[in-house]
Amino acid sequence: MSSDLRIKKLRGSGGYIMASVNDDQQRKGNLGGPDLFLAPIGRLDSDTISKYFCNTCEKDYEGSPRIEYENPNEEVAENLILLEKGQYICATCGSTLAEYREFRKPDEMTDVGNARPMEQSNPFESPEQTFTPPQTTTEPPSFTEPEPEPQSIPEPPMSPPTPSFSTQQSSPPAAESQPVGSVSSIVGMAVYNEEAKRIGTAKQIGIDSSQSLVLVISNNNGSDQTIPWSNIKKVGEIVLVGTSSAASQAPPTVAPPVQTPTDSGKCPSCNFVNKAGSKFCEECGTKI
Known part of the structure; x- marks a missing residue:
């Protein structure tokens, strides 16, 4: 680990901080784009934070924000x-x-296992949702000519033998099996959105009713939620969910929600109801 410290801007869902970080902390905060995020880095020493910006106050403050934490020491998977x-x-x-x-x-040599089992049956494991294609059998055309009945006329000269078309010739060669490398499970990983907001824990991967691959997560309320696999932006120490793929798949005829005067303080992105007078959403950081 490098001991060189550099002042970096670390983004959060409700603002950002300016702090001195080393190379390892900078690597954790980089989720694939130009910005660095505070959530993957974890708790920093307040002495390393020089100032912070609050989206609600729309103001810079010198020094460190208040840091509150707890140690549940809980087995989530x-x-x-x-x-x-x-x-x-x-x-x-x-x-x-x-x-x-x-x-x-606890065991660094062992992959993360399954999350806590659910009491209800999972629809993604039902036989109707399997991906087994129907097997069809195609009979090869028969080129065998019927035997002629005995005739009193002279037999015609023998024709050249009819070529035999074997179905094995048209079948593509079987693909050679390749050795499988190290495979890691994403079950139990924390799931974050693009605003560095933790939205749940990965539970399993399955197929939905439209035969599309989805990721099933347990959200912060304890209920299950499905995310299209096309929305998964990056998988590493955590799972990062993007929004560009989901937006491109939305039906073009559906109009976006229109904010009315009665929706004052309601976020147009996540529908979270903020405090009156808030400029940014306290839940996802979107400007109201």
């Missing part, structure tokens, strides 16, 4: 322990700037 979860909170208005989770694998 097989071989995956939730060590710590916390929040960066604006010291002036109390709005949440960012949330983070820190996990640990």
Whole structure:
């Protein structure tokens, strides 16, 4: 790990902070784009934070925001322990700037197992949802000529033999099996959106009623939620969910929701009802 510290801007769902980070922390905060996110890095020493910006206050503050955290030490999946979860909170208005989770694998040599089993049966495991294509058998055309009945006329000269068309000649060669490398399970990984907001924990991968691949997560309310696999932007130490693919698949005839005067404070993106007078959504950080 490099000991060189550099001041970087670390984004959160409700603002950002300016802090001195090393190379390893910068690598964790890089989720594939030009911005660095605070949630994957976790808890920083308040002495390393020089200032922060609150979206609700729309103002810069010198020093560190308030950091609140707890250590549940809870097993969220097989071989995956939730060590710590916390929040960066604006010291002036109390709005949440960012949330983070820190996990640990008791056995580093073993992959993360399945999440806690559900009591109800899963529709993605039903026989109707299997991907087995119907097998059709095609009979090859028969080129055998019927035997002529005995005639008193002279036999005609023998014709050249009819070529035999074997179905094995038209079949493509079987693909050679390739050795399977190391495969890691994403079950139990934390799932974040593009605003570095944790939206749940990965449970399993399945097929929905439209025969599309989806990721089933357990959201923060404890209920199940499905995410189209085309929305998955990156899988690493966490699962990052994008929004560009989902937006491109939306029917062109559906109009976006129109904000009325009675919806004051309601986020047009996630429909979260914010405090009156809020400029940014406290849930996803979108400008109202």
